[in-house]
Amino acid sequence: MSEKLTTKKKARPGKIDGDASRNAIIVNYELEVAYMNEAGEVVKVEKKPKQDIVALPGVGPDTDLDALADSVISKSKFVTASKKDKVVAALQQIVAIQSGGGEPPSESAPAPRKSRSEAASQGVEDRKKEREARRRKAEKEKQQAEMDRNREIERERVREEELAREREMEAELTAALLKRTEVPDKKAELWQLDEYVENLYESMDDKITGTAMILQLSLKAENLEQMSRNETLFLALSRTLREDSKKSMDLVINIMYIFFCFSSYSEFHPVLFQYKIGDMTMKVIDLEVKRHELRKQDLKKMKQTKEEGGSVGKEEKKTLLVMKKQDKLLYLCFHLLLNLAEDVNIERKMKKRKIVPYLVLMLDRSDEELLVLACMFLKKLSIFKENVADMLENDVVPRLVKFIASENDNLLGVVLRLLLNLSFDTEALDALVDQGIIPRLISLLSRNRFKEFVLRLLYQLSCTDRGKSVFALTEHVGLIGDNVLQSTQRRVPLELVALAINLTDMERSALSMAQEHRLPRFLQRAMHTGDPLLMKVVRNMSQHHQLTEQLTEFVYDLAQMCTQVDNPELLVECLGVLGNCVDERISWAKIAEDLDMVSFLHKHLVPGFSEDDIVLEIIVILGTLCLDADVGEVLGNERLMGAFVEIVMEKQDDADILLQSIYTLLRLLMIERTRDIVLVSYGEKVVPFLVSHFFHRDPKIRDYADKALDFVMEYDETWAEQIREKKFQVHNEAWLNAVEADEGGMQGDEYFYEGETEQYNGFEWQDAGELQFVNNEEVVRF
Template identity: 30%
Template sequence: MTKCSERGFPRGETGLKEWEQRVTQPTVRGGGPSPFIFLRGETVPPSSPCPSPIAHPCIMKLKTTTIDVHPTEKAIIVHYDVEASLLGEDGEAMLEEKKERQKVIRLRSLNTCSDLDTLCRDIISQCRLIHPSRTAELKQLLYYLQNRKEKSVGNGGGIATDPLNASFDATSPSDVEANLNCLEDYIELLYEDTSSKVNGSGLILQLCRNPDNLEEFSENDVMLSALARVLREDWKRNYDLTVNLLYCFYCFSVFTKFHGVIQERRLGSLCMEIIEFEVTRRSQWLEGLLPDSAKRLSSATSLDAAEEGGATAISEGGAIANKSEEGTKRPNSQEQSDSGPSRKKLRAALSKQNQLLRVSFYLLLNLSEERAVEQKMVLKGIVRLLLAALDHPEEGQMTSELATLSLTFLLKLSVFRENKNEMAMLGLPRIVSPYLVWEESPEVPNITLRLLFNLSFDSGIREAIVRAGLLIPIVAHLGVEKNQHQALCLLYHLSVEDQVKSMLSHSDCIPMVMRFILSSSASSTPKMELLALAINLAANKRSAQLICGEGGQGLRLLLKRAVKQQDVLLMKMIRNISQHDGPSKQLFLNHVGDLAMCLQRTHMPESEEFVLECIGILGNLTLEQIDWKAILEEMDLLVWLQEMCCARTTEDDFLLEVVIWLGTMARDEEAATYLLQNGVLQNVLTLLNDAVHYLIDLMNDANAQVAKLCDASLDLVMAHDPTWSGKVREEKFRHHNGQWLEMISRSLAAGETPSPDDLACSSLGDDEDSIRQQLLDQAQLFGSSTPSDDCLSTTSDLDDLPSTSRKSVAKFGGFNS
């Protein structure tokens, strides 16, 4: 006879045990009958404690709603409603509450030979929630369970909420199914020998895989303390035991509310210690692949060592014990005969170790949801450990699951600058290079590309990626639809470097990019990252020629698509192509009219940025074959140019491109004469007055190159326009002697007379304007900001003066101090 579950309600529910004890007693405190009246079914806890149970009895009504099968187990689920009514002194209901509940009836011995009629009678006799009138329905459900094919139980039908589908293999008796009622027996096994500990931990793991049990287990200090103690004491002795114990705590780590169970027992630090030990052990095992280490590997049976309390074959430092006999060396034939078993043993050891590392890293990854915990892991070297685990992908030493997990963990850590710097220092691009061409799982290359993209914001890492030879594998992923987005973004970052632009011109990158751009539907624009990469590639001369294609076919298709869709990014790409002298620029002769037509009032696009790019392309076409005068007359662009140069509302960027285009057209004598006769160039000259003000403002810019260019431009203005000479000289003087002038101004504002030291032996008046004028006369300003030879010699003689004299001269040293 199949035994039904003795529990009618979840064991982990709060206050259930106390409730069961109360309802099994016929009387309550103070004597008298029980205040609980059960109309049908089993005892059910009320939703809230009943105040004054003697004075206010509580009536509980049970009503079965539906009966269904368990989705994964051999069990029947009975859904029922609990109606609780609190009666007053007059017998009327004072308070009513209804709650949905369910009862699981497990049928573990159900098989194809079971008698369903007998089983139905047993279930109905033991579970009063099912009325005899529903016997036919119950029999139909049992028949379904009897013939249902069992699903894979690799993860026990339990924890499956992790993002990477963590289904670890646990070691437990294959013919024994864990029973929640035998939990104390399983805990007792943890106090016996190693094999018993493995069996006990495997059975407990079966229960932990069911999320419904975790709430109750989190309050079971005896079980948790026993698991933590065995893990802390015996993790070096047996891989299967260590994996089972870590997997139990991993089940808790999936849920944030149970992280305290792990942190209270400091299991995070223990995991770091285990990973450190295993990574060191792995590097020493791999030395056994050498021919002279075959004898060491034949004796490295540390996986199941010390099962009976003997010494482990692995030392505390992780080194493999070498028990080879001393004496003469074996013949080469004997070494070759040993290499086969040694390699088999090594692969078996690495397989178990990969499983241990995987569950350890998963546990830490779940705990790292808290930023403070993650920082502790970083301080303990989690980045180094992850890279060390990834550093041996050959010889079957790495599984796709472990690689995916390690790369995901690194991806999570890479968003912080400190972690990024450590990854760069440890040579991450070289270590992850094999995973870009990983064929066993498509997830591995995808995560690798995302990781490299996060790091590619650093110029040093971009250089490291190129040095590691990753450019061609990254380009190859453009053809993989799942990895295309990540590859485009990464190549865009890399193409910022001029060296990479040149290298990409010798790869399949440009043909693939052109195919993606031109193959997209006419109604939609290509992806932004695709166009951004194309813009960078067009800045290289060889790449621009490849984009134009044979006979300019590529350029013609790009221009046609850009004008039709008014695509600003495509026009930026074409503009970069137009800046290269040579064959690619000559191809624009056939498209000058189309570009100029975009500037006509009747054909002008709505987007000002698109018009700006068109003007920029025309400004780059410094070709003698172009008749600019004819274009201006035919397209009626002269009036538009005059308005652009005179309008005060024109944007500076727009106005700059117009001026550059006018300069390009002025290279043609006929066009220059035409522009001059119609007053366009005069309008441009009036813009220079405003330009001087900008130059003066930018003369003190923080960018040294900008300040130098503005200084040189102001020297030209001073040489050709005397009206600006005095103002520019005064502004330069203020800049170089600003601190001294501020001190003098404060003294004059306070009504004080500057001291002789402040005036440096100069007979200056009390008036500030006269002071400034005399200073300007003594400053000996030069026509250029670059000091002359005489001035350099004068300033170099400052070192020969006494300290007091040197200080006074420095105040009036002019612009070259």
């Protein structure tokens, strides 16, 4: 039965053309249809070019094109008020063709010819800007390539260390196993192998003796190749294991040990697969797990008998001895399977045979070598998501957390690596938080051997809201800050600084980390080393008002650093810190004048010079400077104001830049000198811009635009009347469109423009003056 699919449609507006032959405006758009399954996942996307044709009344030279453009916008749901200029241009094109005058100059038409000197000057300037843009792009690409290369080198180093450590642990485990292996007094000889095989057809004691001699030969790597070619040997061993696995544990241990020796070398794996050794090993594990449950019940009964005064000394000792042997057998079985799991296909077969639940059960045992091996195997399996789900279903997290206090370094190391793999699953992260692992991990930071993995795991935990909340409640957040300050590397290690960034995003954790005068020390170190991530830590802390005062004395040095730094990533963070320093006692006017910040701000406000994230922070800084009433004389620079207005007009589609731009405009209008420049020189652009966002979907943008317009109306009567009239027009248009939609004007398909929307009084604002209606209460986001 095919799965039921639901559809969501989204329209992307395109080019607007005028068609004189049909006397219509052609609105091109692309309709994107997303097909989703019941889980809400997109399974298929179709894109189709479409046209919306808006018929026009008679159009002539005397037609009011501005009013006609408003009519077109009201009739087409694919044309927004921000595209009015393009609609007017299309109408002009129709008028020109119908009047026989040909097409008017379009946006792509060549500009009027300039004089030779002007053209030469403009050409030199354009080439200079192009060279500068190429230079900056090449520098940025070079920096990015260097960072990528360093990260790859670091990853390779970590991988090599991880593999070396695993090989070292396996060697230690094998050595420990050899120490516990009883070797017969008689020396085995390879030429007597057939005699040892014949013993497998005799009594049980002979079988044990024969397998012990074969095992002695198998422990020498130089014998394995010749032995692997002996078909009789493998047939006899596999038959004996299959028939006598329930009769003697010593016999099974010897046989599994022989197979384990072969499994240690990849070239012998085909031989083991040929005789189905993996399948028999799984059966042995299944049998021993069931036996262990019975022995646990026997021990429980013995304990009750002892409490009642009975004697069970010999029986208890015998049971414990058998369980110890069983640990050795299970170690051999799982180690053999771990070796065979080099092949992913074999690993998948093991997963189907329930290898994961068996390994999780091993975590309840006390033998440390078996615990280390089980964790190593689980770590290998945890690479695949389905295996992680099996582990969580079998309560692996509580079993692992108890080993955080282990004194066995090998066990603790592999447990931390396994927990790190599991931490990429959200359910596992929640389980780790519930088990109270965070304080335990922080206490391990003093052990340098595990510090790297502890920090990575703490970082993973700090990525969730629940984890951050637990961090905030602990008393050890300051210890993270001390580790940052005590780092001997020029740049703080990535795991450590990333953890600090996440923690300082929450006010309580930031306050804890700032204790003992750490915040100024963070800033001083970041300024000295030029570490952008450490500066981001400072930026996060500076956003909490209780900590801003600690940075006041560094504002001048920080502003000076901003004007000199070349690294864009560092500049963004420095500007962010500076923008958060909103203490009214700071003399911004003096700082701006001493450091010639007008030139600095103007440079980055030139369209195309800086990336959007830097532009955003520059606009924030401009608004922060306006906190000082005396800054008007410094900022009263027509070039600066002009660049600011131009960048605002260009970047108004960016929600963050739009919000900060309107707030900064509000601050500039509060200062007489800058207000005069903005309204006199750029009022024709600024006032319509503010009016167009008077009904924006974001309440903060609406509020700042309203306040800014109030300032304009208060100080300029000429604009006041126009603003009141425009507000009425926009409000009336919105109401009429809402009524039209309510009467069924937009029944049927739902169209969504790109970007998030939210419901507002029956209609939605997409951008300046744009209305978008929905048929249901829940707004769908793409």
